[in-house]
Amino acid sequence: MLELRNISFSYGSIQVLNDISLSIRKGCTTIILGPSGCGKSTLLKLILHLIRPQLGSIEVDGAPVAEKDIRAIRQRTGYVLQDGGLFPHFTASRNVTLLANELGWTEEKQQARMEVLTALARLDKGLLSKFPRTLSGGQRQRVGLMRALMLDPDLLLLDEPLGSLDPLVRVDLQQDLKSIFGELKKTVLLVTHDLGEAAYLGDEIILMNEGRILQQGPMRTLVDHPADPFVTRFIHAQRTFLEHL
Amino acid sequence: MKIGSVIFCSIMMMAMQLSNGQTQGDVKVGSKQFTESLILAEIMRVSPTQRGLSSTRHDLGGTRVLWAALLKGSIDAYPEYTGTLSMEILGYKQGATFEELEKVLATKGIGIVRPFGFNNTYAIGVTEKYATAQQLEKISDLRKVPNAELAFSHEFIDRTDGWKALQKRYNLPQVNVRGLDHDIAYRTLNEGQIAATDLYSTDAEIEYYKLKVLKDDLLFFPEYQAVILYRMDFGKKHPEIIEDWNQFAGKIDESLMSLMNADVKVRKISEVEVARGFVGWVGGSESVVRDTVWTRFFKNLKDHLTLVFVSLSLAIVIAVPLGIICAKFDRVGHVVFAGVGIVQVIPALALLVLMLPFFGIGRTPAIAALFLYSLLPIIRNTATGIKSIEASLSESADSLGLSWWQKLRLIEFPLALPSVITGIKISAVINVGTATLGAIIGAGGFGQPILTGIRLDDLRIILEGAVPAAGLAVIVDLIFTGLEKTIHLRIRR
Numbered sequence: 001m002l003e004l005r006n007i008s009f010s011y012g013s014i015q016v017l018n019d020i021s022l023s024i025r026k027g028c029t030t031i032i033l034g035p036s037g038c039g040k041s042t043l044l045k046l047i048l049h050l051i052r053p054q055l056g057s058i059e060v061d062g063a064p065v066a067e068k069d070i071r072a073i074r075q076r077t078g079y080v081l082q083d084g085g086l087f088p089h090f091t092a093s094r095n096v097t098l099l100a101n102e103l104g105w106t107e108e109k110q111q112a113r114m115e116v117l118t119a120l121a122r123l124d125k126g127l128l129s130k131f132p133r134t135l136s137g138g139q140r141q142r143v144g145l146m147r148a149l150m151l152d153p154d155l156l157l158l159d160e161p162l163g164s165l166d167p168l169v170r171v172d173l174q175q176d177l178k179s180i181f182g183e184l185k186k187t188v189l190l191v192t193h194d195l196g197e198a199a200y201l202g203d204e205i206i207l208m209n210e211g212r213i214l215q216q217g218p219m220r221t222l223v224d225h226p227a228d229p230f231v232t233r234f235i236h237a238q239r240t241f242l243e244h245l
Numbered sequence: 246m247k248i249g250s251v252i253f254c255s256i257m258m259m260a261m262q263l264s265n266g267q268t269q270g271d272v273k274v275g276s277k278q279f280t281e282s283l284i285l286a287e288i289m290r291v292s293p294t295q296r297g298l299s300s301t302r303h304d305l306g307g308t309r310v311l312w313a314a315l316l317k318g319s320i321d322a323y324p325e326y327t328g329t330l331s332m333e334i335l336g337y338k339q340g341a342t343f344e345e346l347e348k349v350l351a352t353k354g355i356g357i358v359r360p361f362g363f364n365n366t367y368a369i370g371v372t373e374k375y376a377t378a379q380q381l382e383k384i385s386d387l388r389k390v391p392n393a394e395l396a397f398s399h400e401f402i403d404r405t406d407g408w409k410a411l412q413k414r415y416n417l418p419q420v421n422v423r424g425l426d427h428d429i430a431y432r433t434l435n436e437g438q439i440a441a442t443d444l445y446s447t448d449a450e451i452e453y454y455k456l457k458v459l460k461d462d463l464l465f466f467p468e469y470q471a472v473i474l475y476r477m478d479f480g481k482k483h484p485e486i487i488e489d490w491n492q493f494a495g496k497i498d499e500s501l502m503s504l505m506n507a508d509v510k511v512r513k514i515s516e517v518e519v520a521r522g523f524v525g526w527v528g529g530s531e532s533v534v535r536d537t538v539w540t541r542f543f544k545n546l547k548d549h550l551t552l553v554f555v556s557l558s559l560a561i562v563i564a565v566p567l568g569i570i571c572a573k574f575d576r577v578g579h580v581v582f583a584g585v586g587i588v589q590v591i592p593a594l595a596l597l598v599l600m601l602p603f604f605g606i607g608r609t610p611a612i613a614a615l616f617l618y619s620l621l622p623i624i625r626n627t628a629t630g631i632k633s634i635e636a637s638l639s640e641s642a643d644s645l646g647l648s649w650w651q652k653l654r655l656i657e658f659p660l661a662l663p664s665v666i667t668g669i670k671i672s673a674v675i676n677v678g679t680a681t682l683g684a685i686i687g688a689g690g691f692g693q694p695i696l697t698g699i700r701l702d703d704l705r706i707i708l709e710g711a712v713p714a715a716g717l718a719v720i721v722d723l724i725f726t727g728l729e730k731t732i733h734l735r736i737r738r
Contacts, residue, residue: 045640050644071646072646073646074644074646077644077646079641079644081637081640081641081644085637085640087638087641087642088638088660089659099646102651102655
C-alpha cells in the first residue's frame with residue numbers, strides 16, 4: 001500500500017537518508033529498527049509529507065502523491081509521537097476528538113467512537129477531562145494512540161512511542177499495543193531502537209544505520225542470516241543482563 | 246467570529262462618531278497653554294458672545310500646533326506674537342515689519358489684526374530695591390555692577406540670541422552666571438541671592454515681586470507684539486467680528502497686560518472674568534460656571550478612557566492579524582517591523598503634530614497617534630508568540646491534517662495568546678501615559694489638568710491629572726496581568 005523509491009534526504013549538508021527503497025505491506029506490523037540518528041524518524045515524516053525528499057518518490061496505493069491529496073493522506077494516517085504530541089491547552093478528550101469535530105462529526109458519533117477507543121487503549125475514563133500536563137507519560141501515550149486511531153486510519157505510524165517511559169509502564173504498554181495491533185489488523189509502522197520491543201511487536205523488521213537500510217525481513221532471519229556486520233553488532237550489543245548473572 | 250466583527254464595527258462607528266460629532270461653535274478661537282494667551286483668547290471671544298454667536302476655546306500646546314490648526318481650519322483665529330510669527334513660523338532671521346507679515350500671511354489665506362499694543366519680549370529684571378540702590382534704569386547700567394550674580398533660565402542661556410549675544414552687544418562684564426528654573430529664579434531674586442534674571446516683559450511676577458524691568462536701550466531683543474491671526478474665509482463670513490477685534494489695537498500696554506496676568510495667576514480670577522472686565526462688559530447670558538473637582542475628574546476620565554479604548558481596540562484589530570502575517574512570512578515581517586519601528590522613534594509630541602494636517606485638532610488625531618504607537622508591541626508579541634510554539638506541537642498539528650486556518654485558529658493562536666496579551670498590556674500602559682499628551686491638541690483627558698496646573702503654577706491642579714493618570718496605568722497593568730495569569734493557567738494546567 002505504500003512504496004518508497006530511491007529516497008534521499010538531507011538537512012542542509014547533513015545526509016540523513018541515502019537511497020532508501022522499501023514497500024510496506026497491508027495489515028502487517030513493520031518495525032524500523034536502528035540506533036539514534038540513523039534517519040528512522042525522518043522516514044516517518046517523509047511518509048506524512050511533513051518534509052520533502054530531495055530525490056526519489058513516494059507512492060500510495062500505486063499512485064504518486066499530488067499536493068492536494070496531502071491533507072487527506074494525513075487524515076487517513078494515524079501518528080503517535082514520542083512525547084504524545086498532545087496540545088497542552090486542550091483536555092485529553094478534546095485532543096482526541098479535535099479533527100473529527102472539525103470534520104463535522106456529530107456529538108453522538110464522537111462519543112461512540114470515544115467509548116470504543118477508551119476501552120481499546122485501556123484508559124481510565126476519568127482521565128479524559130484532564131489536561132495533558134496532569135497525565136503520566138504512559139497515560140499521555142494512550143491518549144496519543146486514541147487520537148491517532150480516532151478516524152480509523154488505514155495506516156498507523158508510531159515514532160518511539162514508548163521511548164520515554166519507565167520499564168514497568170513500558171512492558172504494560174507493549175502488551176497492550178500488541179493486542180491492539182492484533183485486534184485492529186491495521187498496517188502499522190513503528191520506529192524503535194529497542195531490539196526486544198521490535199522482536200515482540202514486529203512481523204517484519206527493517207534495520208537501518210547511517211541513512212541506509214541494511215536488512216529487511218523477519219527478526220529470525222536477521223538473527224540467523226545477518227546481511228551486514230553491523231546487523232550482527234547491533235543484535236549482540238543488546239543482549240540481556242541475564243547473561244551476566 | 247461573529248462577536249469579533251460586531252466589536253470591530255462598533256469601534257469603527259465610535260471612531261467615526263468622534264471625528265464628526267464634536268460640537269463646534271460658530272467661532273473657534275485657539276489659544277496656547279499659558280495665561281496671557283488664554284486672556285487674549287477670552288477677550289477675542291467677547292465679541293461673538295455679545296453678538297449672539299456661540300464660540301469655543303481650544304487650548305492647544307504650542308505654536309506649531311496652533312499654526313497647523315489654523316491652516317487646517319480646525320480653529321478660526323488665535324492670538325500670536327510677531328517675533329514668533331516671523332522667526333518660528335515664517336522662518337525670517339529677525340523680526341519682520343507688520344506690513345511684511347501682513348503681505349506674506351495673505352498669500353496663505355491668513356489675516357492679521359493690528360497689535361494689541363504690548364510687547365511681550367525677553368527682558369532683564371532686578372528688584373526695585375536693588376535698582377534704586379545701584380541706580381539701574383537700562384540694561385547698559387548693568388556695566389556698573391561687574392560683580393553682580395546673575396541667573397537665567399536654561400533656555401535663555403542656551404539660545405544663540407540669548408545671554409551670550411546680549412553680553413556681547415552690551416559689553417557686560419559679569420562672569421557669575423548660573424542657569425536656573427524660571428520660577429525658582431524669581432524666588433531667588435526676591436530673596437536677594439541673585440541680582441538679575443531674564444523674564445517676559447508681561448509676566449505677572451513683575452508686579453507680584455515688585456520688580457524693575459531694565460530698558461533695552463540698544464534694542465537687542467526682537468519685538469514680540471501680540472496680534473490676532475484669523476482665517477480670511479472666516480473674516481469674509483464675519484467681518485463684524487474682525488471689526489470688533491480691530492477696536493482692541495493699541496489698547497493694552499505692558500503694565501495692563503502684566504496686571505491682567507497677575508489677576509489670573511496671583512489673584513486666581515478666571516480668564517473669562519478678567520477678559521470681560523477689560524472689555525467693560527458685565528453680565529451676558531453665559532455666566533462662568535466653575536466645575537467641582539469630581540465633575541472635572543469624571544469628564545477627564547471619560548475623555549482619557551475614550552482615547553485609550555478606541556485607539557487600543559483599533560490597534561488590536563489591526564496588529565494581531567499583522568503579527569500573525571509577520572510570523573508566517575519573514576519578508577513581510579521585515580517590512581512591517583521597519584515601518585512600525587520608524588513610527589515608534591518619532592517623539593510623541595511630534596507625532597501628534599504630524600496628525601494635525603490629516604485630522605485637525607481634537608480626539609481624532611490623538612487617537613490616530615496613539616493607535617500608531619500601540620501597534621509595535623502587539624505585532625511583535627503576536628509574531629513572537631506564534632514563532633515560539635514548540636516544533637513538535639506544530640508538527641503534531643500538521644500531521645493531523647489540519648488546514649492552515651484550522652491550525653492557526655485551534656493550535657497556534659491559542660498557544661500564542663499569553664504572549665499576545667502581554668503585547669496588548671505593554672501597549673495599553675504606554676497608551677494611558679501617552680494619552681496625557683493628547684490635551685496638547687485639544688483631546689482632553691488627564692493631560693488637561695496637568696497643562697492647566699503647569700500654566701497656573703498650581704501643584705494641586707497638576708496632581709488632579711497626574712495622580713489619576715498614574716492610577717489608571719497601574720489599574721490597566723493589574724487587569725492585564727490578571728488576564729495573563731488566567732490564560733496561562735488554562736494553557737499550562
